[in-house]
Amino acid sequence: MKLGKVEFCHFLQILALFLCFSGMNQAELSRSRSKPYFQSGRTRTKRSWVWNQFFVLEEYMGTDPLYVGKLHSDVDKGDGSIKYILSGEGASSIFIIDENTGDIHATKRLDREEQAYYTLRAQALDRLTNKPVEPESEFVIKIQDINDNEPKFLDGPYTAGVPEMSPVGTSVVQVTATDADDPTYGNSARVVYSILQGQPYFSVEPKTGVIKTALPNMDREAKDQYLLVIQAKDMVGQNGGLSGTTSVTVTLTDVNDNSPRFPRRSYQYNVPESLPVASVVARIKAADADVGPNAEMEYKIVDGDGLGVFKISVDKDTQEGIITIQKELDFEAKTSYTLRIEAANMHVDPRFLSLGPFSDMTTVKIIVEDVDEPPVFTSRLYSMVVSEAAKVGTIIGTVAAHDPDASNSPVRYSIDRNTDLERYFNIDANSGVITTAKTLDRETNAVHNITVLAMESQNPAQIGRGYVAITILDINDNAPEFAMEYETTVCENAQPGQVIQKISAIDKDDPPNGHQFYFSLTAEAANNHNFTLQDNKGDVTPYL
The missing domain is CATH 2.60.40.60 (Cadherins)
Incomplete structure (x- = not known):
């Protein structure tokens, strides 16, 4: 016959009651001789309470009060002259005593997990005088445990990680279940662990709750997460034990076990x-x-x-x-x-x-794909020279550009007039020959910087640019000029040979060896013998 949880608990309660009644003589209070005890003027021997510990089964489900045990004094002759009283924890509220017989009963269902024992005091009194006939003494009622609590995983659910490709037996995590039943009595709190879900990949140590890998070479790239269900069962896992479960999510962490691979060769x-x-x-x-x-x-x-x-x-x-x-x-x-x-x-x-x-x-x-590129000049910068005396149409020089593309399209040339606003120069559109278009004046502009454009004849949008610096060479085409207008005063008592003024001249031309000026007096001034002129190689000093 199989018993359910409730029926099994009731069976244990009945068994405990039987044991309580069968051992009542041991639970009854007896007397032993001790030092003298005086009562009512007579000398007699003090009688001490001696007892074995009382036990009461927890979670009693009956409707009648649960018998706990019996208090008895040797003084009690059974004539009703002695009455018994209780005090202490739970007296009257939980435990009651029949004052005539000393029988103790529990009136409420007790839970060992709330309180494991109660300390009470017992006393036997003379019913007429209400005086003690025995010294007051303490005794303990211990609540006897039954297996009424299942194991619980207080820290669950769990998460853990273990490297992929770990060898069999690698520890992953430890789970712990606690059982509120009495660990010192029977097997009610003795837990064993088992795995309900997660095999054959993982296992659990029955006694410790340590989860370990059970298969070699688990590959994260094939499956990276596992859900385990772990059971903890009390009564050492025997039939009738209570159980609890928790879940453990195990993630395989990555290790470098894969090589890079190009998708294509x-x-x-x-x-x-x-x-x-x-x-x-x-x-x-x-x-x-x-x-x-x-x-x-x-x-x-x-x-x-x-x-x-x-x-x-x-x-x-x-x-x-x-x-x-x-x-x-x-x-x-x-x-x-x-x-x-x-x-x-x-x-x-x-x-x-x-x-x-x-x-x-x-x-x-x-x-590499071909791109229609603009013409390219043979030189990034052309330097040319021409005399300022050159006539209109004089050839100054030639520029050259070519189409770098395979088509080698013909090139046409022009001058960017933004760099030649006065139009001093022309260029032959086909040959790239540059000629003068106006009379040049070095003294007005000594260097002309112009930009030459080269366009593909088949695609005028492709334009290359070349840069030409034209230097104008000087000729002696400017007469000397006095540096300023001179007005000189002289005192009437000036001495002969006294310097009265220095004069100088300038020339806009730029001869290679510098200027050499020669000074002389005009014919009219030469007839005036009051003044003379001395040439100092460029500077003139007139004297009286």
């Missing part, structure tokens, strides 16, 4: 030759099933004819390899490049070196 990208230096040509990415630092990688160009033209770096956020241009591209010089690129993990776990190299290779081909 080769890639091809087309880029225009006009792309500026430092521009991004392409982004490639090697896939890595790991995460976090274990998926971090670096890229490098290990071979190919584009080693000096391109470089590759890593985008730390996306782990992509970024290919950029280091030098200008020229379709006419080279139309394609081939790069051999390697992706390698930055943090390699030595435990998994046997799995192979943690790197991968791919080939990237870069096709």
Whole structure:
């Protein structure tokens, strides 16, 4: 016959009652001789209370008061002259005593988990005099435990992590269940653990609650999380024991057990030759099933004819390899490049070196596309010279430009008139020959900086620019001039030979060896013998 939880508890209660009645003589109070005790003027021996501990079963479900035990004094002859009283914890409210017989009963259902024992005091009184016939003495009523509490996981549910690929038996986490029943009595609080869900991947130690891995080589990339259900059962796991459960979420943490892998063995990208230096040509990415630092990688160009033209770096956020241009591209010089690129993990776990190299290779081909480029001059700056005496139409020099494209389209020339507002020069549209268009004057403008435009005849929107510096050579085409108008005064008593004025001259021309002026008096002044002129190699000093 199977008993349910309630029926089993009642069975234990009936059994305990039987044991209480069968051992009543041991629970009854008896007397032993001690030092003298005086009562009513007569000398007699003091009688002490001696007892065994009382027990009462918790969670009694009956309707009648539960018999606890019996107090009895040897003085009591059964004639009703002795009455018994209780005091202390729970007296009258929980425990009552039949004052005639000394029988003690519990009037309420008791819970050992709330209070495990009660300390009371008993006394036997003479009913007529109300005086004690025995000394007052303490005794304890202990609440006998039954298995009425299931184990509980107070810290659940649990979360834990364990590295993937861990060996069998690696500890994951320890779970602990507590049972409110009496651990010192029977097996009511003796818990064993078992796993209800999570096999065959994990196991649990029955006595300690330590969860361990049970399968080798669990792969996070295949499954990264497991939900375990752990049971704790009291009564050492026997039938009739109570149980509680908790959940444990176990996450496999990543280790670097996967190599980077390019999705393709080769890639091809087309880029225009006009792309500026430092521009991004392409982004490639090697896939890595790991995460976090274990998926971090670096890229490098290990071979190919584009080693000096391109470089590759890593985008730390996306782990992509970024290919950029280091030098200008020229379709006419080279139309394609081939790069051999390697992706390698930055943090390699030595435990998994046997799995192979943690790197991968791919080939990237870069096709350079032709772009219609403007004409290019043979020189960035042309320097030319012409005399200011040159006649209109004199040839000064020639500029040359060509179309760098494969089509080599013919070029036509013109002068940017914003740099030649006075239109001093002309250029032949076909030959690039520059000639004078006006008389030049070095003293007005010694150097002319003009911009020459070269346009493709098939695409006039493609315009190249060349720069020409034209220096005007000087000729002696300007007479000397006095530096200023002179007005000189002289005292009437000035002495002969006294300097009265220094004069000088200037010349707008710029001869290579500098100016040399010669001074003389005009004919009218030469007839005046009061003054003379002394030439000081450029400066003149007139004398009296």
